[in-house]
Amino acid sequence: MRRTIPLVLTFMVGMYPIFAFFVPHASISGVNQWLDRALMIVAAFALPLGVVNLVGMNLSKIKQKRAGWPYAIVLLAGLVVMTYFGVIGVITRQHAGFHPTFQMLFDNMVSPLQATMFSLLAFYVASAAYRAFRARNVEATILLVAAIIVMLGRIPFGDMLTGGRMTPLSEWIMNRPNAAAQRGIIIGAALGAASMSIRVILGIERTYLGKSRD
Amino acid sequence: MQPLGLSIGVWVNALLTLCILSFLYKDNPFFRFAESLFAGMSLGYYIGIVTVQTLQPNLIQPLGETFFGNHNYLLLIPMALGIMLYFRYIPRISWLSRIALAVYIGYYVGVLMMQKIHGQVIPQTRDTIMPVTTGGIDALWNLVVIIGVFSVLVYFYFSVEHKGVVGKVSRVGIWFLMISFGASFGYTIMARISLLMGRFSFLVNNWIRPMFGI
Amino acid sequence: MNLKKLLYIDRRIIYLVVAIGALIPIIRPIGLPVEPTDPVIGLFDKLESLSPGDAVIISYDYGPSSEPELNPMSSAILRHCFQREIKVLIMAVFPLGGVNMAIREVERIASEFEDLEYGVDYVNLGYKDGGQAAMKALAVSIRDVFPADVDGNDTSTMPILMEVRNYDDVEVVISLATGIIGEWWADLVNAQFGVPVAVGCTAVSAPKYYAFLRSGQMIAVLGGLKGASEYEELLKRNFDWAREVYSDPAEMKLAATTGMDVQAIVHVIIIVFIIFGNIMYFATGKEKGR
Structure with a gap:
C-alpha cells in the first residue's frame, strides 16, 4: 500500500501533462494549469530539502569534534545569518521584498565566493591544455585542431593572421560539424530521457521511492 | 586614509576572493573557511529566495487574504x-x-x-x-550535417556490435564528436577566462585602484 | 636544457603566466576589434523589427558564476530595448542568484533612462520556483505566476501587466542563461507556445545551442563574452547613444569589448601552451601515459 499509492500517483500526475498536451480541451487544460501552479509551490518546498541533512551532519561533526569541525561552525553560521535576513521580512511583515542586508550579503559574500570558486577553473583548463592536450592519434588530433581553430576564431588575432578567414571557418565548424554532432547527442540523449520517463510513469523504474520494503 | 574610504563590503568581497584564489597555491585554512561559508550561505540564500519570491506571494499571501475566494x-x-x-x-x-x-x-x-x-x-x-541534390555549396554542407547526425547516432547505438559497416560509420561519428568536443573546449576556455577576468577586474578596479587612489 | 623538465613544469608556473596574461589588459586595455557574427545579429535584427510598445521577456537565468559573461550582455540588450521603447518584463527561474543579478542590472541600466516608468515601461517580476512549471504557467497568465513583483508590490494594478497578459502578447523571450535553462525556453516554451526565443548563454553552452539555432528553435545565440562584445559592437555601429555610453571610462571597465582583450591574450597563451606541450611531447619521444 505504501508503495502502491505513490506509484499510482506518479502514473496519474505523470500522464496528465502528456494527456493535456494532446487533448487541449478547456476542462482538461484547466486542471493542467492548476497542476503547473501547484507544482511551483511544491518545488519551492523541495529546493531547500537538503538543508535538514546538512545541518544534522554538521551538528554531529561539531558535537563529536571530528576533523575540521570549526569549519562546520562557519557553515552553520553562514546558513543561519543568510536564512535570518532571508525570512525576517516575511515573518515581521516589514519588508515585502528582500531585506536590504540580504541583498548586501549576496553582493559582497555569496556572489564573490561563487564567482571566484568557478574562476579557479581558468587555471585548471590552462594547465590541462599544456599537460594533457596531445595529438596522440587521429581523434585527438581532430579535437586539437578544431579547438585551436575555434579559439582563434573567437579572438581578433585569428583574423589578423589569416586575412579575415578564421571567423568564417570557426563559424562553419560551429554551424555544421559541431551542430551535427550536438544534434546527434541531443537526439540520442532525448530518446534516452524519454524512455526513462516512460519507465518512471509506468512504475518500472522505482528507485526514486527509496529502498524500503513497505 | 584611502583604505578606510572603501566600504566594508568591498573589503570583505576582496578578501573572500583572495581566500578562494589561495587554493591555487595549495589547500589552506583560508580556503576551507571561505568554502564552508559559501556552502552555508548558499543554502541560506535558497531559503531566503524561496520564502520571499515564491512562498510569500504565491502561497502565504493568497491564503491569508482570501482563503475561499478564487x-x-x-x-x-x-x-x-x-x-x-x-x-x-x-x-x-x-x-x-x-x-x-x-x-x-x-x-x-x-x-x-x-x-x-x-x-x-x-x-x-x-x-x-534537408535537400542535398540542389547543387551548390549549401547542398554539400547539408550533407555534412546529415552524415554527422547519422554517424553520431550510430556511434551511440550500442545494441549492435561496432564492427564492419557499423564500425566504420561509428568511427566517422567519433570524428564529428571530436570536432564538437574541440569546439566545446575552445568555448569552455572562453567561459572560464571570463570568470577569472571578472574577479581580477574587481580586485584591480574596485579594490586596489581606489585604495591607492590610482 | 632537459626537455622533460619543461614537460613536467610546476603547474603553479602555468597559473602565474595565465594570471599575468589576464591582468595586463585589465590594467591597460588594448582595444582590439570585434566583428559581429550571424547568431548575434539575429537578436539585434529582431529587436530592431519591433515597434515601440511591443513587449519582451528577459529571463535572468544565471548566477554570479556567469556574471562577467552575461552582465554585459544584459546591459547591452536592456539599453537597446529601453532606447527603442520596447516594454521589458524581467524575471528569473535560476535559483542561485538570478533574481539578484536582475535587481542589480535593471536598477543600473534603468537609471540611465529618465523617462522610464516602472510598472508601465518595465517591471522586475522577480524569481519563481518550479522551473518548467512556472514557464508553462506563464502561457496562461503572467499575473497568476507573479502576483507580486520582486519587491512584493501588487502586479494586478500595473499597466504593463494589463497589456501583456501571457506569451501571446510577448514578441520574444530572451534568456540569459547558464546551464540547462536556456534550453528549456526553446524545447518547452518555443516548442509548445510558439514564442520566439533568443538565448544569451555562457560560452560553455554555446556549442550545443548551435543545434537549436539551426533548427530555428532559437532565433539567436549570444555565446559568452564574445557574443556580448558583438552585441555592443552592433549597438555602437548603429547608434550615436551607444558610442557615447560605451566610451565612458566607467562603462568601459564593465563592457564585454574590454574583456575581449583579456580573452585574446589568454587565448594566445593557451594556444602557445598547447602547441609547445605537443612539441615537447613529440621531442621527448611520446612518453606513454603522458
Missing part, C-alpha cells in the same frame, strides 16, 4: 505535499514523503517527456531532413 484553499494541497517532503526525516512517517515525491517526480517526468520528444527529437530530426 479557490485559494486549494493551495493547501501543494502546501501539504511540500511539507510532506520533509517527513522523510521522521522515520515513523517517512513513507508519507513518498506520496509527495511521487507527485513531484511524476509531474516533472511527464513534462520532461514532452520536452524531449516534442521539443527536441522531432524538431531536431525535422531540421536534419
Whole structure:
C-alpha cells in the first residue's frame, strides 16, 4: 500500500501533462494549469530539502569534534545569518521584498565566493591544455585542431593572421560539424530521457521511492 | 586614509576572493573557511529566495487574504505535499514523503517527456531532413550535417556490435564528436577566462585602484 | 636544457603566466576589434523589427558564476530595448542568484533612462520556483505566476501587466542563461507556445545551442563574452547613444569589448601552451601515459 499509492500517483500526475498536451480541451487544460501552479509551490518546498541533512551532519561533526569541525561552525553560521535576513521580512511583515542586508550579503559574500570558486577553473583548463592536450592519434588530433581553430576564431588575432578567414571557418565548424554532432547527442540523449520517463510513469523504474520494503 | 574610504563590503568581497584564489597555491585554512561559508550561505540564500519570491506571494499571501475566494484553499494541497517532503526525516512517517515525491517526480517526468520528444527529437530530426541534390555549396554542407547526425547516432547505438559497416560509420561519428568536443573546449576556455577576468577586474578596479587612489 | 623538465613544469608556473596574461589588459586595455557574427545579429535584427510598445521577456537565468559573461550582455540588450521603447518584463527561474543579478542590472541600466516608468515601461517580476512549471504557467497568465513583483508590490494594478497578459502578447523571450535553462525556453516554451526565443548563454553552452539555432528553435545565440562584445559592437555601429555610453571610462571597465582583450591574450597563451606541450611531447619521444 505504501508503495502502491505513490506509484499510482506518479502514473496519474505523470500522464496528465502528456494527456493535456494532446487533448487541449478547456476542462482538461484547466486542471493542467492548476497542476503547473501547484507544482511551483511544491518545488519551492523541495529546493531547500537538503538543508535538514546538512545541518544534522554538521551538528554531529561539531558535537563529536571530528576533523575540521570549526569549519562546520562557519557553515552553520553562514546558513543561519543568510536564512535570518532571508525570512525576517516575511515573518515581521516589514519588508515585502528582500531585506536590504540580504541583498548586501549576496553582493559582497555569496556572489564573490561563487564567482571566484568557478574562476579557479581558468587555471585548471590552462594547465590541462599544456599537460594533457596531445595529438596522440587521429581523434585527438581532430579535437586539437578544431579547438585551436575555434579559439582563434573567437579572438581578433585569428583574423589578423589569416586575412579575415578564421571567423568564417570557426563559424562553419560551429554551424555544421559541431551542430551535427550536438544534434546527434541531443537526439540520442532525448530518446534516452524519454524512455526513462516512460519507465518512471509506468512504475518500472522505482528507485526514486527509496529502498524500503513497505 | 584611502583604505578606510572603501566600504566594508568591498573589503570583505576582496578578501573572500583572495581566500578562494589561495587554493591555487595549495589547500589552506583560508580556503576551507571561505568554502564552508559559501556552502552555508548558499543554502541560506535558497531559503531566503524561496520564502520571499515564491512562498510569500504565491502561497502565504493568497491564503491569508482570501482563503475561499478564487479557490485559494486549494493551495493547501501543494502546501501539504511540500511539507510532506520533509517527513522523510521522521522515520515513523517517512513513507508519507513518498506520496509527495511521487507527485513531484511524476509531474516533472511527464513534462520532461514532452520536452524531449516534442521539443527536441522531432524538431531536431525535422531540421536534419534537408535537400542535398540542389547543387551548390549549401547542398554539400547539408550533407555534412546529415552524415554527422547519422554517424553520431550510430556511434551511440550500442545494441549492435561496432564492427564492419557499423564500425566504420561509428568511427566517422567519433570524428564529428571530436570536432564538437574541440569546439566545446575552445568555448569552455572562453567561459572560464571570463570568470577569472571578472574577479581580477574587481580586485584591480574596485579594490586596489581606489585604495591607492590610482 | 632537459626537455622533460619543461614537460613536467610546476603547474603553479602555468597559473602565474595565465594570471599575468589576464591582468595586463585589465590594467591597460588594448582595444582590439570585434566583428559581429550571424547568431548575434539575429537578436539585434529582431529587436530592431519591433515597434515601440511591443513587449519582451528577459529571463535572468544565471548566477554570479556567469556574471562577467552575461552582465554585459544584459546591459547591452536592456539599453537597446529601453532606447527603442520596447516594454521589458524581467524575471528569473535560476535559483542561485538570478533574481539578484536582475535587481542589480535593471536598477543600473534603468537609471540611465529618465523617462522610464516602472510598472508601465518595465517591471522586475522577480524569481519563481518550479522551473518548467512556472514557464508553462506563464502561457496562461503572467499575473497568476507573479502576483507580486520582486519587491512584493501588487502586479494586478500595473499597466504593463494589463497589456501583456501571457506569451501571446510577448514578441520574444530572451534568456540569459547558464546551464540547462536556456534550453528549456526553446524545447518547452518555443516548442509548445510558439514564442520566439533568443538565448544569451555562457560560452560553455554555446556549442550545443548551435543545434537549436539551426533548427530555428532559437532565433539567436549570444555565446559568452564574445557574443556580448558583438552585441555592443552592433549597438555602437548603429547608434550615436551607444558610442557615447560605451566610451565612458566607467562603462568601459564593465563592457564585454574590454574583456575581449583579456580573452585574446589568454587565448594566445593557451594556444602557445598547447602547441609547445605537443612539441615537447613529440621531442621527448611520446612518453606513454603522458
